[in-house]
Amino acid sequence: MFGFLRKKPAKPDAVEDKTQPDEIPAEPARDQAEPIAEAVQPAPPADGGPDFEASFEAPFEAPVPLAAETARPAAKRSWSERLKAGLSRTRQQLGGGLASLFGRRKIDEELLEELEATLLMADCGVEATQHLLGELRKRWKRDRLETADQLQKALADELHAILLPLEEPLDVSGHSPYIIMIAGVNGSGKTTSIGKLAKYFQAQGRSVLLAAGDTFRAAAREQLMTWGERNNVTVIAQDGGDSAAVIFDAINAAKARRIDVVLADTAGRLPTQLHLMDEIAKVKRVIAKASPTGPHEVLLVLDANIGQNALAQVKAFDSAIGVTGLVVTKLDGTAKGGVVAAIARQYPRPLRFIGVGEGIDDLQPFKAREFVDALFDTNGAGSAA
Numbered sequence: 001m002f003g004f005l006r007k008k009p010a011k012p013d014a015v016e017d018k019t020q021p022d023e024i025p026a027e028p029a030r031d032q033a034e035p036i037a038e039a040v041q042p043a044p045p046a047d048g049g050p051d052f053e054a055s056f057e058a059p060f061e062a063p064v065p066l067a068a069e070t071a072r073p074a075a076k077r078s079w080s081e082r083l084k085a086g087l088s089r090t091r092q093q094l095g096g097g098l099a100s101l102f103g104r105r106k107i108d109e110e111l112l113e114e115l116e117a118t119l120l121m122a123d124c125g126v127e128a129t130q131h132l133l134g135e136l137r138k139r140w141k142r143d144r145l146e147t148a149d150q151l152q153k154a155l156a157d158e159l160h161a162i163l164l165p166l167e168e169p170l171d172v173s174g175h176s177p178y179i180i181m182i183a184g185v186n187g188s189g190k191t192t193s194i195g196k197l198a199k200y201f202q203a204q205g206r207s208v209l210l211a212a213g214d215t216f217r218a219a220a221r222e223q224l225m226t227w228g229e230r231n232n233v234t235v236i237a238q239d240g241g242d243s244a245a246v247i248f249d250a251i252n253a254a255k256a257r258r259i260d261v262v263l264a265d266t267a268g269r270l271p272t273q274l275h276l277m278d279e280i281a282k283v284k285r286v287i288a289k290a291s292p293t294g295p296h297e298v299l300l301v302l303d304a305n306i307g308q309n310a311l312a313q314v315k316a317f318d319s320a321i322g323v324t325g326l327v328v329t330k331l332d333g334t335a336k337g338g339v340v341a342a343i344a345r346q347y348p349r350p351l352r353f354i355g356v357g358e359g360i361d362d363l364q365p366f367k368a369r370e371f372v373d374a375l376f377d378t379n380g381a382g383s384a385a
């Protein structure tokens, strides 16, 4: 009976080289720090170029596309198409499950119970699931819903109502430079997202400067430097040393050059690594020394694959650094996309951007309506936007 709830086999760990020493190496005094390296290169490829993705190591295992999704190469697809393609696993879990539930079946308690299980399996979480079920029960009686198809439409509406408060696009016009601090656990997609965000802000006509504040992982610095060179974006980096010092210098450089947006990378850390959580709180304090109103946005990057664990991460990072916005990445690699509903009900923070792939344009502002439409898409993922 619950064939539609079958879970896919767990994916192998896709991200390599994410180990981090338990202790932070002693931070060099600021006046002993290695000279700041800076990379600015001309002649960017207009669209970020295919090399952009290649510059990021350990490619994430791509989800198996639906037949309709392979019809056109990913680069040529619109955001709406890529969103639908990216959410295919969650849609198979949720929408696919619902499709087997719905159809022309009549609404009854058994159907609602199966729906409850389906929502839980898509990682909507107990709170959001109970809320949705409660609302659907009310509408079943009040609106005299009869068919399961009508119930599905009501579910989409209620899910949209839950998610809408998370839709608060990031407005960087209030400060110059507008300082965005990026945090998250190891491998959540921080550095990759910074490259994508840099392009996003550049496309809005804003100048961008990157601070390579992940001083633990040399490859993270290299990723940013390579990306900056190819896209004519200044990267302030330092060979090893202190994350706070790099970001401090980056902010001063941005002020001197009248840069619009500073994107500050930080090393990945687990909320249980308390000393590293203290360290990131210090990074935030140092940013405020360089710019008294900053940071203007503290973005927490969450890997959607972690499902319900995301809530614990939001809570822990929020208490350490005051999270003002979220980025949920890798929605394309998981059936756990329902986690955004859990976040909305249990720890709501503006969901600034969602990521559905490794491509440069695969990170876009979150819009509740298009997210819900993509989840309940019944016309095939490859349909035109």
Ligand SMILES: Nc1nc2c(ncn2[C@@H]2O[C@H](COP(=O)(O)OP(=O)(O)OP(=O)(O)O)[C@@H](O)[C@H]2O)c(=O)[nH]1
Binding pocket: 015, 017, 018, 056, 057, 058, 059, 060, 061, 062, 184, 185, 186, 187, 188, 189, 190, 191, 192, 193, 214, 217, 220, 267, 268, 269, 329, 330, 331, 332, 333, 355, 356, 357, 358, 362
């Ligand atoms: N499929 C997919 N892969 C992604 C997405 N976002 C990031 N990745 C991949 O996730 C992997 C880790 O990304 P990074 O940006 O290096 O992660 P990080 O958080 O900076 O890692 P640390 O510096 O170790 O903390 C890379 O292989 C990225 O290409 C996404 O939306 N979809």
